[in-house]
Amino acid sequence: MTTPGTPHWPDATLTGVSELGDFLKAKRAQIAPERVGLPAVGNPRRVPGLRREEVAQLAAVSVDHYTRLEQGRVAAASDNVLAALARALLLTDDEHAYLRLLAHARPSRRSPMTPVRVAPPVQDLLDALTGTPAFVLGRRSDILAWNVAATALFCDFAALRPEHRNLVRLVFLEPRIRGLYEDWAAVAAEAVARLRMDAAHNPEDPRLTKLVGELSVRDADFRRWWGGHGVRTPTAGRKRLNHPLVGSLELDWQAMRIGASPDQTLVTYTAPAGSPTRDALAFLTSWQSPTNAADHPA
Secondary structure, three states: OOOOOOOOOOOOOOOOHHHHHHHHHHHHHOOOHHHHOOOOOOOOOOOOOOOHHHHHHHHOOOHHHHHHHHOOOOOOOOHHHHHHHHHHOOOOHHHHHHHHHHHOOOOOOOOOOOOOOOOHHHHHHHHHOOOOOEEEEOHHHEEEEEOHHHHHHOOOHHHOOHHHOEHHHHHHHOHHHHOOEOOHHHHHHHHHHHHHHHHHHOOOOHHHHHHHHHHHHHOHHHHHHHHOOOOOOOOEEEEEEEEOOOEEEEEEEEEEEEOOEEEEEEEEEEOOOOOHHHHHHHHHHHHOOOOOOOOOOO
16 A cells, blocks of 8 residues: 555566567567568558467467467467577567566576675776776666766766666656767667566566656656567667766777676776777866765665
8 A cells, every 4th residue: 555645656567478478469560571571461450560370470380379478378488489489570689588588487586675785896896997987787777886987977876865876767767867868769778678688587576666667657768668678688889978077978888797796787988098088088087086976885
């Protein structure tokens, strides 16, 4: 029961048989028949994309079996069937991996509410990257630790409430962060796609469910991208930022799993030596002195 004055976000179905069916329906709706060698014209189509029987034909499975998969009436599917469906639906490698996670979902033995800590050597590494903005992400893209350069580039993470230190939430709901990205739509859509893969790995995480529910209510773009069932797990790329102090920045980012803590990812932002962006980062870091920077997280 919700107490007065307490916001209530609706439950968001993240994984399981219902999500498997929703994912399959979303993917077949996005494929024009001519992309897979089927005629673009013919009988009137009541829904966009491929029909169930067309997906079944392309994957060489029975229409009944595919229909039961979409309707959540099949407890599991073989890897061969999933691979055939991935080919029929033109899934990317990330989407194929997501499909397998949904089809083979098992209850997690880990408690999603267990407090997460960053090991001291990892914080030491962050602090040693004096000219490189870097932070550590945990499950559901929670920001667990950061360095001075990251504070200067993004915001004072320590000033945020702990439950608001989440990269996806900041990208959508924090105007300072949202305004940093020149290509905000691409960054935000990618963040949603990463969050959906996280949901498949952690299907019983109530904090992730709450996050998805809140963002779905408060932001129409999030709601639309989440409903599109996109899945991506990029590990590198380039982002263009427009910082209020130093102007345009072009930063190369990398995401690296921390070996001793597989649920934690180190994300770094760099620029080539001699580039205007490298000079701007040096200025930001010197301006944001350690004595003025956010305290390290507990």
